[in-house]
Amino acid sequence: GEVLVRVEDVHKHFPIKQGIIFKKEVARVHAVDGVSLEIRRGETLGIVGESGCGKSTLARCVTGLHPVTRGRIEFEGTDITTLSKDGLKRFRRDVQMIFQDPYGSLNPRRRVGSIIGDPFAIHGIADGAERKKRVQELMELVGLNPEHYNRFPAEFSGGQRQRIGVARALALKPKLVVCDEPVSALDVSIQAQVINLLDDLQDELGLTYVFIAHDLSVVRYVSDRVAVMYLGKVGEAAAVEDLYGTPRHPYTAALLSAASVPDPDEAERAERIVLTGDVPSPIDPPPGCRFHPRCPKARERCVAEEPLLTVKGADAPDHVAACHFPVEPGERLAREHAAIEQ
Ligand code: SF4
Numbered sequence: 001g002e003v004l005v006r007v008e009d010v011h012k013h014f015p016i017k018q019g020i021i022f023k024k025e026v027a028r029v030h031a032v033d034g035v036s037l038e039i040r041r042g043e044t045l046g047i048v049g050e051s052g053c054g055k056s057t058l059a060r061c062v063t064g065l066h067p068v069t070r071g072r073i074e075f076e077g078t079d080i081t082t083l084s085k086d087g088l089k090r091f092r093r094d095v096q097m098i099f100q101d102p103y104g105s106l107n108p109r110r111r112v113g114s115i116i117g118d119p120f121a122i123h124g125i126a127d128g129a130e131r132k133k134r135v136q137e138l139m140e141l142v143g144l145n146p147e148h149y150n151r152f153p154a155e156f157s158g159g160q161r162q163r164i165g166v167a168r169a170l171a172l173k174p175k176l177v178v179c180d181e182p183v184s185a186l187d188v189s190i191q192a193q194v195i196n197l198l199d200d201l202q203d204e205l206g207l208t209y210v211f212i213a214h215d216l217s218v219v220r221y222v223s224d225r226v227a228v229m230y231l232g233k234v235g236e237a238a239a240v241e242d243l244y245g246t247p248r249h250p251y252t253a254a255l256l257s258a259a260s261v262p263d264p265d266e267a268e269r270a271e272r273i274v275l276t277g278d279v280p281s282p283i284d285p286p287p288g289c290r291f292h293p294r295c296p297k298a299r300e301r302c303v304a305e306e307p308l309l310t311v312k313g314a315d316a317p318d319h320v321a322a323c324h325f326p327v328e329p330g331e332r333l334a335r336e337h338a339a340i341e342q
């Protein structure tokens with residue numbers, strides 16, 4: 001499909017400063033450290049990785065909430081990293097976010113009608129009866145009762161509160177919606193409802209989604225393509241069936257193995273690939289391949305030379321991975337130690 005967003009070599013570093021009067025940078029967190037990817041119109045791009053891998057920071061860069069340290073982000077061909085204040089305000093109408101915490105992101109003292117109407121207020125669109133009408137249409141669109149316009153967030157269930165967040169995000173008819181762990185805080189029984197709602201809305205409104213989550217089964221269910229991040233970089237990206245069916249990066253293989261439903265069958269359990277150690281600090285990422293300290297396939301070359309993202313799928317030009325010694329189909333990786341924490 002047509003490219004909606006092109007992310008080119010984006011870096012986002014957060015300086016760590018010390019000193020009382022003269023603040024001096026003593027280190028930097030390489031939260032996003034050279035990411036290139038594209039988001040195609042109408043698709044859902046899943047982004048997965050352990051906490052601290054940079055997926056949320058990358059999402060905030062794409063929405064313009066974080067200025068990037070280096071790199072380009074093109075939205076419909078325009079580089080948003082160089083937009084003026086006015087340009088950025090216009091861009092923000094096209095790109096919205098849905099957050100993880102439907103409790104924390106809604107002001108408890110405000111009525112939901114007014115919360116959902118925020119984007120109209122911010123952009124000076126529709127007021128009075130017209131705004132109320134539009135807000136009630138949005139409430140209906142996301143499956144809320146429009147009569148509950150004057151209620152407070154506490155009067156809604158967790159799933160309904162996430163619907164309020166969805167309604168607010170859709171108020172300005174965005175082109176791209178970045179969903180950052182949108183169902184992680186919800187009961188499992190409610191997760192499917194919200195996911196199905198997002199899916200229906202995507203078809204109905206022609207939305208493009210970036211869907212960030214650590215839950216691989218949710219990402220598999222919603223995504224067309226998936227990018228796997230590790231320590232600020234994309235390790236692998238592919239169409240969902242290729243990524244889950246034939247992972248090439250050892251990290252992806254390990255993540256999938258750790259996430260597989262534990263089977264009472266002992267043989268099945270022995271297949272779980274396991275990674276030693278914690279994710280290293282993003283302040284001082286390991287040289288070469290930054291996954292090498294935990295990788296069951298690491299060799300000398302992995303320490304000396306950083307692997308670049310290259311095509312790894314036999315008949316899938318979209319299947320890319322950054323690895324010198326990619327997992328071969330059917331290959332068994334070492335399997336001991338503790339699984340990756342999900
Ligand atoms: Fe493992 Fe080496 Fe591949 Fe990195 S480049 S994932 S260390 S095999």
Ligand code: MG
Nearest residue numbers: 044199202222
């Ligand atoms: Mg879809």
